[in-house]
Amino acid sequence: MNWYHYASPSTFYPLAGKLVPWFAVLAFILTTVGLYISFFVAPTDFQQGEGYRIIFIHVPAAWMSMFIYVVMAFWSAIGLAWNTRLSFVMARALAPTGAMFTFVALWTGAFWGKPMWGAWWVWDARLTSELILLFLYVGVMALQAAIDDPRRADRAGALLNLVGVINVPIIYFSVTWWNTLHQGSSVSLARAPSMAQTMLWGMLVMALAAWMYTLAVALARARTLILDRERRTEWARAVLEVKA
Amino acid sequence: MNWESWQAFWAMGGYGLYVWGAFGMTLLCIVGEIGLLRRHRIQSLKRLRRMQILDAQ
Numbered sequence: 001m002n003w004y005h006y007a008s009p010s011t012f013y014p015l016a017g018k019l020v021p022w023f024a025v026l027a028f029i030l031t032t033v034g035l036y037i038s039f040f041v042a043p044t045d046f047q048q049g050e051g052y053r054i055i056f057i058h059v060p061a062a063w064m065s066m067f068i069y070v071v072m073a074f075w076s077a078i079g080l081a082w083n084t085r086l087s088f089v090m091a092r093a094l095a096p097t098g099a100m101f102t103f104v105a106l107w108t109g110a111f112w113g114k115p116m117w118g119a120w121w122v123w124d125a126r127l128t129s130e131l132i133l134l135f136l137y138v139g140v141m142a143l144q145a146a147i148d149d150p151r152r153a154d155r156a157g158a159l160l161n162l163v164g165v166i167n168v169p170i171i172y173f174s175v176t177w178w179n180t181l182h183q184g185s186s187v188s189l190a191r192a193p194s195m196a197q198t199m200l201w202g203m204l205v206m207a208l209a210a211w212m213y214t215l216a217v218a219l220a221r222a223r224t225l226i227l228d229r230e231r232r233t234e235w236a237r238a239v240l241e242v243k244a
Numbered sequence: 245m246n247w248e249s250w251q252a253f254w255a256m257g258g259y260g261l262y263v264w265g266a267f268g269m270t271l272l273c274i275v276g277e278i279g280l281l282r283r284h285r286i287q288s289l290k291r292l293r294r295m296q297i298l299d300a301q
Contacts, residue, residue, distance in 0.1 A: 051259035054266045100273050108266040115262050224285045
């Protein structure tokens with residue numbers, strides 16, 4: 001398989017255009033199923049009552065916030081190493097969605113923390129490192145928006161991406177390295193999850209929905225970014241003719 | 245079945261503000277992101293069309 005073929009913007013653009021609706025439909029179906037499990041199948045928690053149901057967005061959003069950052073850093077590294085245009089576009093296309101999930105993780109965390117801990121916010125290691133992740137996302141986007149030359153902006157943003165990736169393991173292990181108010185992980189590969197089966201399933205379905213949403217939105221954004229960059233080329237002009 | 249009535253569903257056992265505050269903001273963020281993305285796309289296509297018209301002259 002010739003990967004370089006798909007790395008060319010003119011082939012990637014229509015391919016991504018075909019994929020976006022499929023991922024969008026999958027995201028919609030999975031969200032519907034996930035929400036149904038979250039509210040109607042998963043039982044009431046014996047300690048936290050109905051308040052725990054925030055978990056069904058909080059945990060998937062927090063997973064995505066870290067995962068998207070790592071993927072972004074991966075594309076940045078590929079871009080810096082091989083100077084492939086599409087890699088930088090992918091890194092840029094993921095940043096706003098990553099920032100959105102980071103914000104959602106923080107927000108839902110606050111709305112969970114208030115009733116259970118009695119505080120919207122505490123400066124513990126988990127919360128603080130997640131807030132730094134939000135600043136990293138915003139910082140990368142602001143830096144790239146501030147540099148006019150897209151190629152220089154790509155490289156500068158990619159460099160910041162790579163430096164910032166060190167924060168991801170810090171977030172992940174913060175609950176074991178420091179004595180945090182935030183609880184340790186309920187789901188781990190090493191041992192059986194410490195929660196009811198249906199709760200776990202609800203969370204996993206919602207996480208899968210978040211994946212599909214991210215794929216749909218990031219591919220759609222990559223398409224628009226490509227169109228902006230390639231606007232002087234023949235094939236980009238031809239896009240209009242198909243549309244019209 | 246967890247809920248005896250719609251009222252009980254919206255009340256969320258007294259955690260209504262927190263549960264719906266969390267889910268509501270998430271919905272807002274998703275709608276907002278898709279809205280911004282759509283606007284960006286429409287603007288890009290408009291610019292492309294303008295450039296084409298200018299070229300034709």
